[in-house]
Amino acid sequence: DTGVSQDPRHKITKRGQNVTFRCDPISEHNRLYWYRQTLGQGPEFLTYFQNEAQLEKSRLLSDRFSAERPKGSFSTLEIQRTEQGDSAMYLCASSPGNSPLHFGNGTRLTVT
Amino acid sequence: AQTVTQSQPEMSVQEAETVTLSCTYDTSESDYYLFWYKQPPSRQMILVIRQEAYKQQNATENRFSVNFQKAAKSFSLKISDSQLGDAAMYFCAYRTYNTDKLIFGTGTRLQVFP
Numbered sequence: 001d002t003g004v005s006q007d008p009r010h011k012i013t014k015r016g017q018n019v020t021f022r023c024d025p026i027s028e029h030n031r032l033y034w035y036r037q038t039l040g041q042g043p044e045f046l047t048y049f050q051n052e053a054q055l056e057k058s059r060l061l062s063d064r065f066s067a068e069r070p071k072g073s074f075s076t077l078e079i080q081r082t083e084q085g086d087s088a089m090y091l092c093a094s095s096p097g098n099s100p101l102h103f104g105n106g107t108r109l110t111v112t
Numbered sequence: 113a114q115t116v117t118q119s120q121p122e123m124s125v126q127e128a129e130t131v132t133l134s135c136t137y138d139t140s141e142s143d144y145y146l147f148w149y150k151q152p153p154s155r156q157m158i159l160v161i162r163q164e165a166y167k168q169q170n171a172t173e174n175r176f177s178v179n180f181q182k183a184a185k186s187f188s189l190k191i192s193d194s195q196l197g198d199a200a201m202y203f204c205a206y207r208t209y210n211t212d213k214l215i216f217g218t219g220t221r222l223q224v225f226p
Contacts, residue, residue: 042203042216042218042219044216048213056212056213100162103158105155
């Protein structure tokens with residue numbers, strides 16, 4: 001069990017640029033989740049996958065956000081045309097199903 | 113809609129003492145899970161303790177225990193014999209049985225003084 005891995009750890013980008021984050025879940029965890037955490041707040045649910053199927057998306061996930069999990073293993077979260085309001089910590093978590101989530105260390109995004 | 117409220121933005125405790133963090137939630141469901149997660153400066157959310165709503169017995173994990181009051185929709189965390197390593201943000205979270213979506217409170221920052 002190597003834990004949930006997220007890359008990069010930090011990302012600074014200019015407004016209007018696209019960014020992509022990667023999450024590698026714990027192997028054999030079929031469920032993968034993305035959360036967003038802004039300063040002083042708890043994490044907010046964005047979306048989750050069971051294997052390669054995206055089963056739920058939050059209304060927070062605007063059209064500029066897209067997430068994929070093509071082979072049911074790692075996942076990517078892309079933000080197009082970034083805005084300053086996208087600055088946050090993006091957390092990934094995984095679970096084997098109906099079990100507590102295991103979180104990664106997050107990717108901190110700063111949009112300047 | 114389900115909500116989770118943590119009314120204590122910050123708490124402090126002396127090493128070896130006991131501290132209680134509060135959490136209330138709102139739901140119309142009868143079956144659900146409640147969790148306490150710890151987020152140290154390293155940023156990784158770590159599960160501290162979990163409670164199933166159908167269980168009347170309060171969960172305990174070593175120095176951590178909860179006071180689950182289902183009728184009052186209250187779920188407090190008690191940390192006994194506090195240690196310097198307990199200093200972190202603590203988040204209360206809720207999940208129904210039929211969804212994987214966790215709903216978090218805004219967190220309580222716990223400081224531990226030697």
